[in-house]
Amino acid sequence: MNRLFPTFPPYMSLAERVWYFALRGICALVLLYLVLPILAIIPLSFSSSSFLAYPIPGFSLRWYENLVQAPEWLRAAKNSFIVAPAATLIATVLGTLAATGLAQAEFRGKGLLMAVLISPMVVPVIVVGVGMYLFFAPLGLSDSYTALILAHAALGAPFVLTTVLATLQGFNHNLVRASLSLGAGRLTTFFRITLPLIAPGVISGALFAFATSFDEVVVTLFLAGAEQVTLPRQMFTGIRENISPTIAALATILIVLSTSLLLVLEWLRGRLAHRTKS
Numbered sequence: 001m002n003r004l005f006p007t008f009p010p011y012m013s014l015a016e017r018v019w020y021f022a023l024r025g026i027c028a029l030v031l032l033y034l035v036l037p038i039l040a041i042i043p044l045s046f047s048s049s050s051f052l053a054y055p056i057p058g059f060s061l062r063w064y065e066n067l068v069q070a071p072e073w074l075r076a077a078k079n080s081f082i083v084a085p086a087a088t089l090i091a092t093v094l095g096t097l098a099a100t101g102l103a104q105a106e107f108r109g110k111g112l113l114m115a116v117l118i119s120p121m122v123v124p125v126i127v128v129g130v131g132m133y134l135f136f137a138p139l140g141l142s143d144s145y146t147a148l149i150l151a152h153a154a155l156g157a158p159f160v161l162t163t164v165l166a167t168l169q170g171f172n173h174n175l176v177r178a179s180l181s182l183g184a185g186r187l188t189t190f191f192r193i194t195l196p197l198i199a200p201g202v203i204s205g206a207l208f209a210f211a212t213s214f215d216e217v218v219v220t221l222f223l224a225g226a227e228q229v230t231l232p233r234q235m236f237t238g239i240r241e242n243i244s245p246t247i248a249a250l251a252t253i254l255i256v257l258s259t260s261l262l263l264v265l266e267w268l269r270g271r272l273a274h275r276t277k278s
Contacts, residue, residue, distance in 0.1 A: 041248050041251050042248075042255070043056055045064070045245060045248040045252040046063075047248075049245070051243075051245075063248065066246045066249075067250055067253075073231075073246065073250070076229050076231045079224075079230045082145065083152055086153075087150075087151075087155075088156060088206055088210040090149065091152075091155075091157040095160025095205055096195075099161050100168070100194065102161075104173070117157070117161055118158040118162060126218055128155065129219040129221065129222040132154075132223055136150075136223060142223055142225075143223070143224065143225030144223075144225070144228070148220065148228055148230075152212070152219070153209075155213065156212045156213055157209065159208035159212060160208070160209055161205070163201045163205035164198055164202055167198045167201025167202075168198060168201070175194075175197075176189055204268050207261050208265075210261070211258065211261055214231070214254075214257075215232055216232060217230075217232035217235075217236050220232065221233060235250060
């Protein structure tokens with residue numbers, strides 16, 4: 001009850017108490033403004049109508065059935081579940097190794113190198129897409145899974161790098177020195193000492209990398225051919241050619257998937273904070 005109606009200290013004025021509730025009301029309205037358009041998609045995915053329109057004439061699962069029966073959606077789903085895990089694996093390995101090296105080394109130009117490594121996060125994705133195409137096309141790798149996976153890995157690696165670096169800020173490097181002094185090799189020390197302690201950060205970065213790859217459409221438009229169409233690209237094509245409630249059904253599934261990933265991420269952050277305190 002006190003959480004809903006807090007007890008204010010006696011030195012707070014009436015204006016400060018009013019602002020306390022007003023600020024929370026404004027935040028709630030902003031959150032509703034951001035969330036309601038997303039939630040509006042969910043009922044449309046259960047509509048019996050062939051058009052995205054309210055009011056809904058009736059409820060039906062036909063669009064979810066179409067999602068698992070239509071060959072173009074099945075091909076797109078297969079491609080997404082080929083590209084996203086492979087890109088996530090590459091991004092996680094490279095991002096973790098880069099973060100570990102940057103956390104331990106001190107050299108001139110470290111800040112510049114860090115800026116280059118995280119540049120895919122800040123450079124407009126259309127620029128990244130054009131650059132990727134100009135790089136892979138002369139090599140004959142455009143319209144291939146190889147180019148698509150490597151491009152998605154490059155987009156996801158900065159997320160792994162930043163999350164693992166944040167985890168390493170509270171890492172006790174004396175544990176590594178103790179392991180090395182007792183005769184363990186660097187590879188053994190990494191897998192038995194370092195990696196278990198930074199695992200929450202690695203997993204968090206991997207989740208971000210997976211979500212980035214699974215949701216990527218712009219770079220895919222440049223690099224994917226007819227056989228490498230992913231779910232976001234298929235959605236983009238469907239919106240351009242024929243707006244079907246099947247897109248709303250897929251969007252609902254992606255909303256549930258994204259929410260689940262965020263819940264797992266928050267659980268990992270809580271676990272990491274508890275481990276740091278202990």
